Amino acid sequence: MRSDLHFLKGPAGASACEGQDGDCIRCGAICVERFPVLKRLVNGHRLVYLDSAATAQKPEGVIAAQARYYRRHNANVHRGMHTLASEATDLYETCRRRTARFLGVTRPEQVIMTNGATGALNLAAFGLRHTLNPGDEILLTEMEHHANLVPWIKLARQEGLLLRHIPVTDDGRLDLGALPEMLTDRTRIVSLTHASNVLGTINPVAEIAAAAHKRGAVVIVDAAQSVGHMPVDFDALGVDLLAFSAHKVYGPMGLGFLVGTPEILSRLEPVEFGGEMIETVTLDDATWADVPHRFEAGTPNVAAAAAFPAALDLIEEATLERIRTHEIQLTGYALETLSAFDELTIYGPDDPSQRGGLVSFHDAKIHPHDLAQLLDARGVAVRAGHHCAQPLHRRLGVVATARASFGLYNSHDDIDAMADAIRYAREVFA
Amino acid sequence: MIGEMDELYREVILDHHRAPRGSAVIDTPDLEAEGKNPSCGDELTLKLRLDGDCVVEVSAVTCGCAIATASGSILAELVTGRTLAEVRQLADAFREHMHGDGDELPDELDPGDLDILTSVRRFPARIKCALLPWMTALEAIASHTQDRPVGVSTTEV
Ligand SMILES: Cc1ncc(COP(=O)(O)O)c(C=O)c1O
Numbered sequence: 241m242r243s244d245l246h247f248l249k250g251p252a253g254a255s256a257c258e259g260q261d262g263d264c265i266r267c268g269a270i271c272v273e274r275f276p277v278l279k280r281l282v283n284g285h286r287l288v289y290l291d292s293a294a295t296a297q298k299p300e301g302v303i304a305a306q307a308r309y310y311r312r313h314n315a316n317v318h319r320g321m322h323t324l325a326s327e328a329t330d331l332y333e334t335c336r337r338r339t340a341r342f343l344g345v346t347r348p349e350q351v352i353m354t355n356g357a358t359g360a361l362n363l364a365a366f367g368l369r370h371t372l373n374p375g376d377e378i379l380l381t382e383m384e385h386h387a388n389l390v391p392w393i394k395l396a397r398q399e400g401l402l403l404r405h406i407p408v409t410d411d412g413r414l415d416l417g418a419l420p421e422m423l424t425d426r427t428r429i430v431s432l433t434h435a436s437n438v439l440g441t442i443n444p445v446a447e448i449a450a451a452a453h454k455r456g457a458v459v460i461v462d463a464a465q466s467v468g469h470m471p472v473d474f475d476a477l478g479v480d481l482l483a484f485s486a487h488k489v490y491g492p493m494g495l496g497f498l499v500g501t502p503e504i505l506s507r508l509e510p511v512e513f514g515g516e517m518i519e520t521v522t523l524d525d526a527t528w529a530d531v532p533h534r535f536e537a538g539t540p541n542v543a544a545a546a547a548f549p550a551a552l553d554l555i556e557e558a559t560l561e562r563i564r565t566h567e568i569q570l571t572g573y574a575l576e577t578l579s580a581f582d583e584l585t586i587y588g589p590d591d592p593s594q595r596g597g598l599v600s601f602h603d604a605k606i607h608p609h610d611l612a613q614l615l616d617a618r619g620v621a622v623r624a625g626h627h628c629a630q631p632l633h634r635r636l637g638v639v640a641t642a643r644a645s646f647g648l649y650n651s652h653d654d655i656d657a658m659a660d661a662i663r664y665a666r667e668v669f670a
Numbered sequence: 671m672i673g674e675m676d677e678l679y680r681e682v683i684l685d686h687h688r689a690p691r692g693s694a695v696i697d698t699p700d701l702e703a704e705g706k707n708p709s710c711g712d713e714l715t716l717k718l719r720l721d722g723d724c725v726v727e728v729s730a731v732t733c734g735c736a737i738a739t740a741s742g743s744i745l746a747e748l749v750t751g752r753t754l755a756e757v758r759q760l761a762d763a764f765r766e767h768m769h770g771d772g773d774e775l776p777d778e779l780d781p782g783d784l785d786i787l788t789s790v791r792r793f794p795a796r797i798k799c800a801l802l803p804w805m806t807a808l809e810a811i812a813s814h815t816q817d818r819p820v821g822v823s824t825t826e827v
Binding site: 606607608609610613614617624625626630638639640668669 | 675678679684687708709710711734735736737793795796799
């Protein structure tokens with residue numbers, strides 16, 4: 241059951257495998273040793289990082305690649321004839337190719353680099369604006385992150401669109417029974433999360449996409465919580481556009497992706513204008529560069545792009561299958577551990593294999609902010625709040641929850657440490 | 671308990687949290703205001719009964735974290751018997767203190783348990799919890815003295 245003992249080496253030998261030089265020879269997998277921040281102490285305790293859904297920690301390879309970029313290659317991309325400029329351009333385009341391959345995308349041009357999932361979702365929404373008319377419907381869900389709600393709210397206000405939301409059932413799933421009624425001939429766009437950042441629920445995106453396409457709607461998936469945690473194949477999902485952030489995939493901050501079918505990308509309009517995104521400019525007129533460059537105005541985050549492939553290396557070494565199995569086991573153990581506490585509500589589906597690697601909960605005895613603060617005193621980092629999903633929390637009937645979320649470096653010991661810290665918090669509040 | 675947590679969740683604060691003062695019902699308040707920090711869910715309803723300019727009864731009902739609840743309770747305890755001007759002076763001093771770096775609240779304000787709450791300053795994310803009842807009180811007083819409708823207070827930025 242406690243497969244992480246050999247999957248990953250625990251920090252400070254807590255769940256040590258017998259690896260040398262930071263690598264576990266017994267399992268041949270990735271060691272916690274590769275994530276420098278996990279060696280630090282927080283409030284005198286070893287850091288137990290359970291907030292990977294907010295941002296994942298970075299492996300040494302990513303940190304080194306980003307530093308190497310600034311030390312050796314720094315130059316602007318697509319703009320110079322000199323050696324550094326061509327190296328920088330090469331690193332930047334390598335990131336696009338690697339990301340395309342990682343998601344099973346046929347052509348690298350289908351990958352647009354943005355500043356994050358939020359940037360990607362804004363580009364998707366506002367880039368499709370010209371295809372929308374007053375009275376058109378956008379179908380979202382009740383479990384969306386604000387990044388997949390607020391752009392649509394703004395667009396709906398501007399264009400007179402109607403927003404509809406697939407409801408969430410009491411056990412934290414999308415109510416697909418409501419889908420036939422909600423998906424109408426007026427539905428132009430369906431945009432939904434692949435895995436909920438609060439409930440953990442993995443949504444049947446392929447099924448919903450197929451139904452939406454029958455109605456002629458464009459389908460967008462927010463894959464911020466799934467990419468890097470489970471196998472994600474763009475073509476298999478059958479969506480038109482897919483958004484995610486590098487920083488949640490063990491990569492650097494300030495980089496995200498919008499992946500699209502060639503067909504939709506040819507219809508998407510740029511939403512930012514300036515250098516890099518043009519073909520020809522006169523004083524009064526401009527034509528756009530080809531896809532994807534027309535969507536990448538201005539100087540991009542080349543350093544982040546140079547570093548992201550190192551994160552993909554790590555994931556490919558661990559393999560997504562193994563990461564997924566590991567996260568299911570951790571989630572199952574967390575569900576089991578937390579359900580042993582009285583007066584503690586756990587949200588989302590019971591079956592760990594139907595969830596991403598996170599568990600949100602509410603302790604009737606302690607406000608989530610107090611709980612997170614007391615857990616932090618024990619070195620345990622969880623997130624407390626509404627996790628940028630206020631409408632979902634309203635649906636759950638709480639203002640805030642605490643959330644433990646997992647990465648490939650977490651172990652069963654981390655969950656035990658969290659449980660100990662919850663007991664400590666309850667003692668303080670007793 | 672250990673280290674800094676000792677400071678934040680001192681027994682006095684936990685005591686206010688467990689048994690908040692000012693939880694009695696006031697049916698006919700002279701002043702009433704609401705405070706809300708939507709992101710953390712702290713909510714507070716503050717009601718004051720006045721005799722002339724003097725606060726004679728306070729109800730501060732908080733739904734939120736221990737820091738916000740304790741702060742509301744301390745407010746209820748401290749402002750009873752003070753004039754509105756004195757309450758404003760204390761709330762202003764507390765707000766400045768929480769955003770500044772002075773060591774203690776001036777003794778002449780008779781800050782009572784509020785002095786203990788100043789330890790929250792070391793936890794910047796929680797300052798807004800501690801301030802909510804006091805900002806709500808300031809809004810209640812301002813609307814009263816300016817004779818305008820009372821707004822909902824927040825200490826979120
Ligand atoms: C489901 C989901 N969508 C979108 C986002 C936004 O990601 P970012 O803040 O990196 O743009 C997040 C993360 O906060 C998320 O969890």
